[in-house]
Amino acid sequence: MRIRRWWRFDQWIPVFAAMPRMLAELSADPDSGMRGYRLVFDPRGPWLVQYWDSLEKIYSYAAAPESEHRPAWTAFNTRARSAPNAVGVWRETFPVAGAESMYVGTPPLGLAKAVGTRPVGPRSARARDRQARRDR
Known part of the structure; x- marks a missing residue:
């Protein structure tokens, strides 16, 4: 979420308030496909990194009429048309099939968590060797 007009509380508060409901719904359902998430607060608004089992699980949740996502997305689009520059949302999706994370002296965060x-x-001491084994 990116807040572009801070004084337009009517536009960004509903977007901000919708996310905890979705995260609670997903976290309570092990079959949802969401493995975990990390919420970060930035001066321009919060952003969220989510870890999912598959793209299919993401799309299934987003399209499910009974999920918290569907009404939140519909409401966002309605408000966005009335004040197009007040708040924005963005999403980037990266399949992580060959990803590797390294942790030294820190507990697992992000993908490893x-x-x-x-x-x-x-x-398997060298990253190059581990990746080469996966690429075969």
Whole structure:
């Protein structure tokens, strides 16, 4: 979410308020496909990183008429037409099939917190070697 007109509370508060309901719904349902998330606050508004099992699970949730997402998205689009520059939303989707995360001296965050970790052993000490094994 990007707040472009701070004084337009009527536009951005409903968008801001909708996300916790969606996150609670997804977190309560292990079959939803959402593995975890991280919410970050920025001077221009909050942003959210979510970790999902698959693109299909994301699209299924977004399109489900009984989900919290559908009415929130419909309401956002209605408000956005009445004040097009007040608040915006953005989304980027990256399949992470070959992703690797490294953690030294810190607990797992982000992707590793969402899906777990594997220790590195003598046969997999170099990132290049681990990636080459996955690419075969």
